[in-house]
Amino acid sequence: MSSEILPRFDGFGVGLRPQHYPAFLEQGALVDFVEVISENFMVRGGRPLYVLDAVRERYPVALHGVSMSIGSADGLKMDYLRRLKSLADRTRPLWVSDHLCWTGVEGFNSHDLLPLPYTEETLELVSANIRTAQDVLERPLVLENPSSYLTFADDEMTEWDFLGELTRRTGCFLLLDVNNIYVSGSNHGFDPSDYVDGVPFDRVRQIHLAGHSQGKGLLIDTHDQAVPDPVWDLYETVAARVGPVAAMIERDDDIPPLEELLAEVQIARARHQASHRAHAA
């Protein structure tokens, strides 16, 4: 399908986590939008779908998946795509996103976001998979840049060139995770500003802001702490160039009280405004 049109959403949000369901169900407008993990709601019934429906009445919702495995060499799981389509039809999301990665192959699922070699072969395969996904979902796909801890001897291009080419070949859009750029840049020795220079910003619809941890010789994308200053600084660079998009705080572990996340949302708003003032000057 043609995927040229995906309206922008200009606002700030958080990833909705179970600890914060009561607040989102009981209080007024806390953020401009929320993002939910698709797989948590690809269930048959019960509280998850009750909560999602109720939250959707109050907020725009972005569906963010972790299991599409768009880069699996043995193709996509059609049962997964059909379940996701069903959820998307129910939720009427801003968009449906997943990661540029593979999670498993030949009947194995690691439930981790595994890295891809950036080669022409991979480009052709991922492009074909994106077209299939977009056809089944009847929506454009939004792809997120992953954090990674390996690069491949066969790599023929940078990640940002790979993503740009994917958008040209398939009409997909991008979710730019600023923390992941920072983490992968540190792990693989590239300058995040080169990444930012290479991203086709007209295709970016969403931004993730998160924290990371120091591992043994590598930064680890743990998403378990506040956004650190270098990631905020990189966000300002991105915000100055990206135009109106949905930006959000993403926390997946050690979930703090909602107030802490909302305070980070306020920082994101301030950093965004600062970037535009600097840009205008």
Added chain:
Amino acid sequence: MSLLALQRGLKQHILGAVPGEGGAYRGDAAAGLAVYHNAYRVQLVACLRDTYEKTWAWIGDEAFETAARDYIAEYPPSSWTLNVYGAEFPAYLLARFPEDAEIAELAWLDWALRRAFDGEDAPPLSPEVLGALDWEQTVLTFAPTLELASVTTNVAAIWSALAEETNPPPVEALPEPAAVRVWRAGLSPQYRTIGPAEFRAIDLLQRGESFGNTCAVVSEGLDEAAATQLIGEMLSTWIQDELIVGARAEP
């Protein structure tokens, strides 16, 4: 190297007993491979802890972690959803702790309650509909989340104490056969210990037997007053528990 060959290689690194090395990567890949090797296990152990929270509390960190890691080595996940990961863990624990039946029974209860949590919705029949039924000829449909298992220990009391974070009672063998049924009422997963008559009745009804025939079977050997009391209490509990979601006349 083809993409498929590369993915098979990384899969083997992740599944291996120790993180491996390989020529497919740029530079020194040992640290990166170790991250993926470790993250895979950490996430699956966390998944099992989450699903089997009371079992974990009962057997303790060390025993649970060891059992979980051995299970993960034997049962790598294949589904796209972690919701179904760990389905074989109760049976695995039974084989691992054959002298401690309450462990596998606790695990079954953890699993069944988790599945009931996001299982299929089905509203209970209203009192008006129930009141109009010709019960003798009726075939009932129970909530789709209903699961039953025979138990030999006071596992329900142990689970309940662990859920309330009070001191669990010591394990006791039940004096007579019993079962636990799990279902969801509204949005809340529930469990209840039931006796052999109710277990038999639900089993028959789930096989499509009529309510009348089921009552006849489970009342065998009882005088009329006892049979009436048994059936009345059973039916009243099912209605109170929102278990009956469908009814049709026997063909």
